[in-house]
Amino acid sequence: MWSIPWHKIPWISPRNLRVLLVILTGTSVVMLAAGFFLNRRRRRYQAVTMAKSAHTPSMRGRYPQPFMSLDPELEVSPEELFRQGQEAFTTAIQLWEKGLGQVGSDGQQVQVNPQLASQLRQVLRHAYTVQDVYEHISSTKDQLDGGNTHSALPLEEDEGTGSDSYHSTASFISLDNVEIPLINDVHEFYQLGMEQVTSNNVPYRMLRTELTCCSSDQDYLAKLYCVRLAFLDLMCVPGTRQYFKDKGREILSLLYQNYNRDSSTLVQYYDDLLDYTEENVCDVSEELKMRGVMDMSFYDVALDFILLDSFDDIANPPTAVTAVMQNKWLTDGMKQSALSTAVWSISKAKRSLLQKKDGFMSRFYLIGETMGPALVWGFLGTDQIFTSKCQKFKDKIVQFVKSLFSLEKMQYVSREQFTVEVSQLARNTCEDLLAAT
Incomplete structure (x- = not known):
């Protein structure tokens, strides 16, 4: 069997040979890990793509429908679900704003409930509050994470948000009784x-x-x-x-x-x-x-x-x-x-x-x-x-x-x-x- 005469190569000493073997072995491990990581990313991307395509609006629909359910076998991360929920919420705000604009326009011909404009304003005011909570906490989290724009909203109190924000937000967005919370x-x-x-x-x-x-x-x-x-x-x-x-x-x-x-x-x-x-x-x-x-x-x-x-x-x-x-x-x-x-x-x-x-x-x-x-x-x-x-x-x-x-x-x-x-x-x-x- 043919072999390389390592002892005749002047720069290959036993010590250098061991170093070379370690480098080759480490490179192989890194390549295998990278391949495994990319394969996981590919599967996750396919899962998210399938989830989005399953909810793509038909030609009869005017607006995208938010997620109602997901296949439990799809590998969609909580961060991705949170982001998609925020997108759906933003779409809802845009629809409410458009509805309020139509109700309040001078050229409105369709007969509507006289209380609809007031209801839309109330909903929008509290929706803006929730949107501000999301933007403020996400911005603070991004700064702590070094500018990661895809970080998810932390759920634990020790992540810097505190439970008070969530309790106050819940009191703002209650649809059963839309009132400003009492003074503490x-x-x-x-x-x-x-x-x-x-x-x-x-x-x-x-x-x-x-x-x-x-x-x-x-x-x-x-x-x-x-x-x-x-x-x-x-x-x-x-x-x-x-x-x-x-x-x-x-x-x-x-x-x-x-x-x-x-x-x-x-x-x-x-x-x-x-x-x-x-x-x-x-x-x-x-x-x-x-x-x-x-x-x-x-x-x-x-x-x-x-x-x-x-x-x-x-x-x-x-x-x-x-x-x-x-x-x-x-x-x-x-x-x-x-x-x-x-x-x-x-x-x-x-x-x-x-x-x-x-x-x-x-x-x-x-x-x-x-x-x-x-x-x-x-x-x-x-x-x-x-x-x-x-x-x-x-x-x-x-x-x-x-x-x-x-x-x-x-x-x-x-x-x-x-x-x-x-x-x-x-x-x-x-x-x-x-x-x-």
Whole structure:
């Protein structure tokens, strides 16, 4: 039998020969394991494919049907079943939204139950709550797993979710008695905020104690700490962040269109501001800190710094604006033109003083130049219909802020549950603003 003369090969020593044999053996084991793994993946893929094809909608169906039962012999993982359930739930939400849109449309010809619209709104509100729970917990789990986007929802309490989230969710989605759960007397999350206030760990730009109907400045700051964390958790979820971005654009556009103006330029400024903020968070944070904004939360920037300050400015308008509105010799058209000129001049003067000429504030002033005259006319002008819409817009924003800081309307039990409550309240407010605009 022919054999290789290993002893005549200079680099093959007995030790190197043993190493070579170990490497060859290890390589064989790895190849066998890889083949076994790929074979399992192939069988699992076939099982999932068969399960999906078994429930593919026929030509008579308009929408895919969710899983009702599965062949017990099919090897479908719990993670895959959970993902498919989420897809079915998302489809259900889309159907309910479409149904609500048809019921509320002006051209609806089919006679429907008068209570159907109210029932659909209630179902959607609680469905959004469940969707937020899924997105929030999945996002948190993904971060802990190093960004694994296919991780399943953990079922044990020690996985970082806690049982409180599931109990609160179940109380939200009960179809037998669709009601907001009763207020819990133990506000543990609020107490955590109060401890941070005692330790002087809650910086702020200005106190909104009176507006939010808080009992004291310490009470306001303790709740502010909780509100910041809730919005931080919400905005970490891409789907939720995009939802509020889209709703903000839609509300702003509709409000400006009621001023009988084309909103395309305003929408362009709005998108540019948000895109710049997402791409330059550190720069925006430093720029806003120079104006006293101590935190980059949605509340601190969008609600407190932009909206509430804007309402304060309109309640105390500059002299140039007051002079235009009080001039009885000017027609409404002339007043609107003069308002645009006055607001533009004020904005131009402010932009000239900016240290960062192409930063957040510069982009924000562009929105102010466009939207400012409309808001001034809406609150101080003679168009009663537009004035009513602007006043409703302001009232709903202020009421939203008050509700965030109310122990009667928000439970402040835990960070997870409070985040869900904030999300539900914010979504309801967005829908109310769209209806009022």
